[in-house]
Amino acid sequence: MSVKVNDKNGPHENSKAGKFREVGSQASWSLSSCKPGFGVDQLRDDCLETYWQSDGPQPHLVNIQFRRKTTIQDVCLYIDYKSDESYTPKKISIRTGTHFNDLQEVAVVELTEPSGWVEIPLKGEGERPIRTYMVQIAVLSNHQNGRDTHMRQIKIHSVVHDMTPIASLKNLTFTSIACSQYACIR
Numbered sequence: 001m002s003v004k005v006n007d008k009n010g011p012h013e014n015s016k017a018g019k020f021r022e023v024g025s026q027a028s029w030s031l032s033s034c035k036p037g038f039g040v041d042q043l044r045d046d047c048l049e050t051y052w053q054s055d056g057p058q059p060h061l062v063n064i065q066f067r068r069k070t071t072i073q074d075v076c077l078y079i080d081y082k083s084d085e086s087y088t089p090k091k092i093s094i095r096t097g098t099h100f101n102d103l104q105e106v107a108v109v110e111l112t113e114p115s116g117w118v119e120i121p122l123k124g125e126g127e128r129p130i131r132t133y134m135v136q137i138a139v140l141s142n143h144q145n146g147r148d149t150h151m152r153q154i155k156i157h158s159v160v161h162d163m164t165p166i167a168s169l170k171n172l173t174f175t176s177i178a179c180s181q182y183a184c185i186r
Contacts, residue, residue: 006117020073020089024064024156032061043154050077051152053087060139060149064156072096073129074121075137078153081113084147086171088113089139094120096132101137113143129159
């Protein structure tokens with residue numbers, strides 16, 4: 001599994017360019033454990049100085065459940081070995097499914113002292129983005145055999161479908177009566 005680590009441009013750059021959109025806000029988030037004051041709110045606050053800190057045995061889990069089936073292009077994690085050292089994830093598993101009982105592993109990533117945004121593409125059959133109700137991120141091990149983990153941010157991205165604006169359809173002329181009767185929108 002190839003991942004991109006980018007410390008300068010986060011996933012916000014491609015989002016502004018209209019290549020994808022962040023859909024994490026449409027989901028319900030839960031954690032296997034957390035220290036008080038270091039939970040989901042810190043994981044989703046768009047601040048690279050705050051973080052989620054687990055508080056329990058491995059694997060440490062982040063569960064992301066969507067209300068409807070959602071197309072997921074990639075998962076982006078902000079991880080900083082320089083700041084977090086033994087709390088930095090080393091081996092991460094991404095699982096998807098409809099609920100907790102049918103999760104399938106779609107990616108396993110080994111990281112070596114990452115510092116920045118780690119982009120993990122999620123591909124299904126035919127190299128297409130995955131459609132799922134649930135994503136689970138499991139931290140299987142940490143650097144220096146650390147017990148608890150830190151993750152600073154998680155972003156879930158979906159593809160942006162190219163929609164032709166209605167304004168560009170003004171210059172169409174219909175040649176048949178069957179089509180021309182629907183040319184005017186009331």
